[in-house]
Amino acid sequence: MGTTYVYKRDASRLFIALRENGKRFKIYIPKDSKPVIDGVEQDIDFIEQEDFHYAFDWKGKRFHCELVSRDQNKAVVKVNGVEYKFSLESLFSYIRHGMIDKDGKQIDENNIVAPMPGKIVDIFLSEGDLVNEGEPILSLEAMKMQNEISANCNGVIRKIRVQTGQSVMKDELLVEISSIDE
Amino acid sequence: MKKRLLIANRGEIAIRITRAAHKQGMLAVVFQSEKEPDALYLNFADEIIQASDAANEKPIFLDAELIVSLALEHNVDLIHPGYGFLSENPDFAQLCLDNGINFIGPSPQLIRDMGLKTVAKSMAIKAGLPLVPGSDGAINDAAAGKEFADKIGYPVILKASAGGGGRGMRIVEKSETIERNFKSASDEALAAFSNGDMFIEKYLQNPKHLEFQIMGDKQGNVVHLGERECSLQRKHQKIIEEAPSASVTPQMRKEMGEMAVRFAKAIGYYSAGTIEFIMDEDGSYYFMEMNTRIQVEHPVTEMVTGVDLVDWQIRVALGEELTLKQEDIKINGWAIECRVNTEDPQNRFSPQTGFIDKIYFPKKDFIRIETGVQSGSVVTPYFDSMIAKIIVHGENRPDVIEKTLAALYDFSLIGLKTTVPFCRTVLQHPDFVDATYTTRWVDSVYSPEMLENEEDEMIAALSATIMYASEYLQLSSDLPTYKNDALNVWVLNKRLNY
Numbered sequence A: 001m002g003t004t005y006v007y008k009r010d011a012s013r014l015f016i017a018l019r020e021n022g023k024r025f026k027i028y029i030p031k032d033s034k035p036v037i038d039g040v041e042q043d044i045d046f047i048e049q050e051d052f053h054y055a056f057d058w059k060g061k062r063f064h065c066e067l068v069s070r071d072q073n074k075a076v077v078k079v080n081g082v083e084y085k086f087s088l089e090s091l092f093s094y095i096r097h098g099m100i101d102k103d104g105k106q107i108d109e110n111n112i113v114a115p116m117p118g119k120i121v122d123i124f125l126s127e128g129d130l131v132n133e134g135e136p137i138l139s140l141e142a143m144k145m146q147n148e149i150s151a152n153c154n155g156v157i158r159k160i161r162v163q164t165g166q167s168v169m170k171d172e173l174l175v176e177i178s179s180i181d182e
Numbered sequence B: 001m002k003k004r005l006l007i008a009n010r011g012e013i014a015i016r017i018t019r020a021a022h023k024q025g026m027l028a029v030v031f032q033s034e035k036e037p038d039a040l041y042l043n044f045a046d047e048i049i050q051a052s053d054a055a056n057e058k059p060i061f062l063d064a065e066l067i068v069s070l071a072l073e074h075n076v077d078l079i080h081p082g083y084g085f086l087s088e089n090p091d092f093a094q095l096c097l098d099n100g101i102n103f104i105g106p107s108p109q110l111i112r113d114m115g116l117k118t119v120a121k122s123m124a125i126k127a128g129l130p131l132v133p134g135s136d137g138a139i140n141d142a143a144a145g146k147e148f149a150d151k152i153g154y155p156v157i158l159k160a161s162a163g164g165g166g167r168g169m170r171i172v173e174k175s176e177t178i179e180r181n182f183k184s185a186s187d188e189a190l191a192a193f194s195n196g197d198m199f200i201e202k203y204l205q206n207p208k209h210l211e212f213q214i215m216g217d218k219q220g221n222v223v224h225l226g227e228r229e230c231s232l233q234r235k236h237q238k239i240i241e242e243a244p245s246a247s248v249t250p251q252m253r254k255e256m257g258e259m260a261v262r263f264a265k266a267i268g269y270y271s272a273g274t275i276e277f278i279m280d281e282d283g284s285y286y287f288m289e290m291n292t293r294i295q296v297e298h299p300v301t302e303m304v305t306g307v308d309l310v311d312w313q314i315r316v317a318l319g320e321e322l323t324l325k326q327e328d329i330k331i332n333g334w335a336i337e338c339r340v341n342t343e344d345p346q347n348r349f350s351p352q353t354g355f356i357d358k359i360y361f362p363k364k365d366f367i368r369i370e371t372g373v374q375s376g377s378v379v380t381p382y383f384d385s386m387i388a389k390i391i392v393h394g395e396n397r398p399d400v401i402e403k404t405l406a407a408l409y410d411f412s413l414i415g416l417k418t419t420v421p422f423c424r425t426v427l428q429h430p431d432f433v434d435a436t437y438t439t440r441w442v443d444s445v446y447s448p449e450m451l452e453n454e455e456d457e458m459i460a461a462l463s464a465t466i467m468y469a470s471e472y473l474q475l476s477s478d479l480p481t482y483k484n485d486a487l488n489v490w491v492l493n494k495r496l497n498y
Helices: A091-096 B011-023 B064-073 B090-098 B108-115 B117-126 B142-152 B175-193 B250-267 B298-305 B309-317 B397-410 B420-428 B454-477 B489-497
Strands: A014-019 A024-028 A045-050 A053-058 A061-071 A074-079 A082-090 A109-113 A118-123 A129-131 A136-142 A145-150 A155-160 A173-179 B004-007 B027-033 B047-051 B078-080 B156-160 B170-172 B198-202 B208-216 B222-234 B237-243 B271-279 B285-291 B334-341 B358-360 B367-371 B386-394 B412-414
Touching: A014 A091, A014 B454, A024 B454, A053 B454, A061 B397, A061 B412, A061 B454, A074 B454, A082 A091, A082 B454, A136 A155, A136 A173, B004 B011, B011 B027, B011 B078, B011 B309, B011 B367, B011 B386, B047 B064, B064 B090, B078 B309, B090 B108, B108 B117, B108 B285, B117 B250, B117 B285, B142 B156, B142 B175, B142 B198, B156 B175, B170 B175, B175 B198, B208 B250, B208 B309, B222 B250, B222 B298, B237 B298, B237 B420, B250 B271, B250 B285, B271 B309, B298 B309, B298 B334, B298 B367, B298 B386, B334 B397, B334 B420, B386 B397, B397 B420
Parallel strands: B004 B027, B004 B078, B027 B047
Antiparallel strands: A014 A024, A014 A082, A045 A053, A053 A061, A061 A074, A074 A082, A109 A173, A118 A136, A129 A155, A136 A145, A155 A173, B156 B170, B156 B198, B208 B222, B208 B271, B222 B237, B237 B334, B271 B285, B334 B386, B358 B412, B367 B386
């Protein structure tokens, strides 16, 4: 279990910044580590904040940002003198509006089913948690062996269909995940 | 008693001239315009003359009568006009002289002559300078037009001799279409100006703008200080200048420099002056005009020659003889100037006015900053948009490009948009790097998307998100069922450690 996952459960810290040209950034701002942009933790240092001005250090360079305008969830930010426009959404409003990807189709819910009959011995995460691909969600005991059942994508746990101690059949639905991958 | 030098100008050049006045042990006197009462240059002057120009349409700097009467009232000895405003107004120069005030610049007669293009060109021909091939007089029939155009080569530009505003104007690419175009242009001119006569001139499709700096004294000595290339322009105004030019070989520099000196001597020029050339893609060059003032871009020449041009303007005005010898003037390294204009390069360079909340300039011993503003300054709509110049010196062209780029990344201005991102884009563009850029670059190559880059875009997305998130998370924490104890520890920690 030495893997460190970038998404740290609190899904309220994941946002989508959409540029007017259609380019999209998934930005996760964890409580006590560096920001994760499109699934990759970036070594960006936050240097200062003053009114509507931020400065960052990244890749040995200083980036000056200025909030130029703000209207509801739309923002114009100036970086190094050039303006970029974004509309911003929390993950929840983004899901609510339907996670339409570039091809216009709704992103599927990723259902996790029991690979074998057994008993749920532990559930590590809760509904609403942000989960990383490959991160264990629950433990299923079968034939005296404990099997960790992991997320098959990065996403939000929408529904956990089982409880600790419950016995499940093969292919029984365990967890529903809304994927945030594209 | 110290001499009193009045600066009939504002902004960065007023500060530049103040410095030169102090170098000569003079007192610098400036005007305080009511259109810009808190200007930075006021802080550097020894004496400030209040000018009541709030109700006037034109600012004090354009009011020759008022300038001279205030100058007399304040016992001014010399007037430096800077650039723009009245700097090339012969009547103003004459008015100064008539009132016993030393005008820092050439004689009023020469300012007048150089201001009239036809007069300047005929004086240039006399001094043996090449002019863009064109018809001496007007041509009034298509066959004669074709004969002439065939002789000078295509493309050519047809201009109505009585014309203006683009009417009766045609660019003709080849011999087959000249007669048809001549007729239609001539008809158009006839309809518009009741005169169908046409001029024909060789049309330079991708010209470079080159200019030679000269300095002359009242004893008849003239030297040149090499060339500047000012091809990077938008709306026919320069944004980036460099000295020397990569398009000028040592042989050409000698030839063109001698030509510039010969011309200046022939017309009896003194003070600082600039002789402009236009250069075609094949390297042929032609005299365009002469500027009789100190130019915005004079620092690049100062950086590579070590000569203080404004200082020499004052000394020449006082009657001093030039101690500069042509053989002692060496071009050392390379210099680039980037103009910082409050204009939006993402929106057709539209001017920006308002507060400069914060401005930060790079500081290095090879960087020279000329600024007319500081943090807290206001950019008014009354004056032009150039607020500062960043001039960088390097050992050679690649070195100075790299250093300038770093300097531009170090610059920051909060409050208004500037031409700095545009300059960064230019400096990284292959056309600039290999020095093939021409005066048409902005129109034919530039697009605002070129200003963007992926790193900046990602950081912009992050900033927008942090801003949105801090509100969103705070909002959520107000809900009783949702517990959230910090808006962002990552942000807060960094703030505390800073």
